[in-house]
Amino acid sequence: MTLDLAPSKKTSSVWTRKHLLGLEELSREEILTILDTAEDFVEVSTRKRKKRSDLKGKVVVTLFFEPSTRTRASFGFAARRLGAETSDFAASSSSLNKGETFIDTAKNIEAMGIDAVIVRHNVPGAPHLLSQHLNCSVINAGDGAHEHPTQGLLDIFTIRQIKGRIEGLTVGLVGDIAHSRVARSNIHGLLKLGARVIVCGPPTLVPADIHRLGVEVAYHLDDILPHCDVLNVLRIQFERQRGGLFPSIQEYFRLFGMHAERIRRAKENILLLAPGPINRGVELTPEVADGPHSAILKQVTNGLAVRMAVLALLCGDPVAED
Numbered sequence: 001m002t003l004d005l006a007p008s009k010k011t012s013s014v015w016t017r018k019h020l021l022g023l024e025e026l027s028r029e030e031i032l033t034i035l036d037t038a039e040d041f042v043e044v045s046t047r048k049r050k051k052r053s054d055l056k057g058k059v060v061v062t063l064f065f066e067p068s069t070r071t072r073a074s075f076g077f078a079a080r081r082l083g084a085e086t087s088d089f090a091a092s093s094s095s096l097n098k099g100e101t102f103i104d105t106a107k108n109i110e111a112m113g114i115d116a117v118i119v120r121h122n123v124p125g126a127p128h129l130l131s132q133h134l135n136c137s138v139i140n141a142g143d144g145a146h147e148h149p150t151q152g153l154l155d156i157f158t159i160r161q162i163k164g165r166i167e168g169l170t171v172g173l174v175g176d177i178a179h180s181r182v183a184r185s186n187i188h189g190l191l192k193l194g195a196r197v198i199v200c201g202p203p204t205l206v207p208a209d210i211h212r213l214g215v216e217v218a219y220h221l222d223d224i225l226p227h228c229d230v231l232n233v234l235r236i237q238f239e240r241q242r243g244g245l246f247p248s249i250q251e252y253f254r255l256f257g258m259h260a261e262r263i264r265r266a267k268e269n270i271l272l273l274a275p276g277p278i279n280r281g282v283e284l285t286p287e288v289a290d291g292p293h294s295a296i297l298k299q300v301t302n303g304l305a306v307r308m309a310v311l312a313l314l315c316g317d318p319v320a321e322d
């Protein structure tokens with residue numbers, strides 16, 4: 001029982017932020033604090049009674065303007081496992097359809113006594129805008145092609161869990177870099193923790209100035225494959241493309257798809273990540289997605305621990321009372 005109520009040893013003094021908007025703005029120490037706090041939360045989901053009291057009496061709302069399976073469900077479970085009351089706001093059936101603005105909608109929800117709002121929006125910067133208008137904590141669950149900080153954190157957490165470190169690893173981010181918020185959050189987080197990051201994709205899907213973030217750029221997966229300890233296989237974001245950015249899906253798969261033959265040419269213990277949803281047969285084959293190198297479902301499991309850590313750090317009580 002004491003274990004349930006004890007604040008994490010690692011929910012430490014370095015944490016002073018109210019919002020989580022991106023990994024670009026976090027320091028190395030803040031990222032490590034989230035990862036270390038998440039370590040404490042991993043076992044909660046393995047218990048018979050999956051409950052803590054860190055957020056008892058708090059109210060957490062998910063406000064999603066884009067589809068989601070993993071992130072929305074994961075934040076909901078994370079908040080409830082920490083004892084919060086949760087609500088899932090359905091943008092499609094809200095008064096936004098009657099002309100209410102995004103900010104007015106959010107302010108009206110906040111007026112019902114909200115402690116944290118988790119927002120996904122197709123416009124980059126939408127969570128940042130909300131953070132300037134709301135008093136509650138704002139968590140970015142994906143803003144356009146900008147950032148998806150909890151996905152970046154759970155990817156990094158999974159790499160550290162399996163490889164034992166981040167520093168010195170070579171991580172390849174493969175695919176649609178231009179439209180990927182996951183790529184940006186991975187880049188900021190991994191570089192701060194000392195990884196070498198190579199982005200790789202067709203020239204039409206790799207921004208010309210991406211090297212300014214501190215990454216290396218490659219256009220041929222087979223050139224970088226033997227050097228990578230980790231490959232994060234990004235989804236082709238068909239919904240954000242105007243089309244015509246590569247000749248065909250078959251051509252894309254031939255040059256950038258992960259299949260059994262490519263795995264044989266990679267490092268023996270290469271770790272494969274994919275943020276999901278995956279397009280089987282486009283970015284990777286089913287045998288690779290479900291094979292021994294893949295940590296795709298482990299990422300989802302770890303996502304819960306990471307989101308519990310984020311919620312506890314942003315709006316948990318220092319000493320939760322039962």
Ligand code: CP
Pocket residue numbers: 067068069070071072142148151275276277
């Ligand atoms: N990885 C990810 O953000 O998945 P969802 O779109 O299902 O939330």
